Amino acid sequence: MPxxxxxxGEVLTVYLEGEIDHHAAKGMREEIDAAVEFNMPSLLIxxxxxxxxxxxxxxxxxxxxxxxxxxxxxxxNLSNLPPNIYKVMKLSGIEKLAKIxxxxx
Amino acid sequence: MKAINTFSLKIPSRSTNxxxxxxxxxxxxxxxxxTVEEISDIKTAxxxxxxxxxxxxxxxxxxxxxxxxxxxxxxRLRIKIKDKGCGIEDIKQAMEPLFTTAGGERAGLGFAVMExxxxxxxxxxxxxxxxxxxxxxxISVRENx
Numbered sequence: 001m002p003x004x005x006x007x008x009g010e011v012l013t014v015y016l017e018g019e020i021d022h023h024a025a026k027g028m029r030e031e032i033d034a035a036v037e038f039n040m041p042s043l044l045i046x047x048x049x050x051x052x053x054x055x056x057x058x059x060x061x062x063x064x065x066x067x068x069x070x071x072x073x074x075x076x077n078l079s080n081l082p083p084n085i086y087k088v089m090k091l092s093g094i095e096k097l098a099k100i101x102x103x104x105x
Numbered sequence: 106m107k108a109i110n111t112f113s114l115k116i117p118s119r120s121t122n123x124x125x126x127x128x129x130x131x132x133x134x135x136x137x138x139x140t141v142e143e144i145s146d147i148k149t150a151x152x153x154x155x156x157x158x159x160x161x162x163x164x165x166x167x168x169x170x171x172x173x174x175x176x177x178x179x180x181r182l183r184i185k186i187k188d189k190g191c192g193i194e195d196i197k198q199a200m201e202p203l204f205t206t207a208g209g210e211r212a213g214l215g216f217a218v219m220e221x222x223x224x225x226x227x228x229x230x231x232x233x234x235x236x237x238x239x240x241x242x243x244i245s246v247r248e249n250x
Contacts (some may be wrong), residue, residue: 021169022156023120053145055152059212067209084145091217
């Protein structure tokens, strides 16, 4: 499964990998939701450094997680977005809801 | 408009074919010497159109998706993605950003992405007959270095 999960204190970091499309998003969603339910973080960081492709299914994935986190008042950060991923993500207006950092490149 | 080169592809609407479809079109487009960003735009737009066929056109069934690509003069790529699925009742509404009939995990941004990542987008649909999405992408002319 192209998802690596690290939990430190109240911060849960999920390192996503590979391509996020409609086909791949389902498995990622299940992994993330299970980890959130188990760890109950106050901050969820989704790391996109190793994501090579994303379409609007990735936006759906982020929006869905944001809605879930709102129930417990937890925050969402999006981290290390490569340029092509950021280009898709910014169409969603998610920047108003979650903190985004574009990474070093 | 006379095409310089073409290719056609017919694939069943299985979600595993999403990545195959976008890579096939991107490989065909490679002969236009696109930039990394242009290739990424093409892959993303194709992925959206094919996903629409899978999620909406053939929601509870498996049907055929037809992809036709043409290279036109002046480094233009035309991509036609057609299904014989349920059709779209209200195209204008379907194309509105954030509108979706597919529930919470879909962003409703498929057409918005296609529109913003290509230079021209046309959608034709007949209820019960199917939908054809035609996109055109101009590939930049680069100086040889």
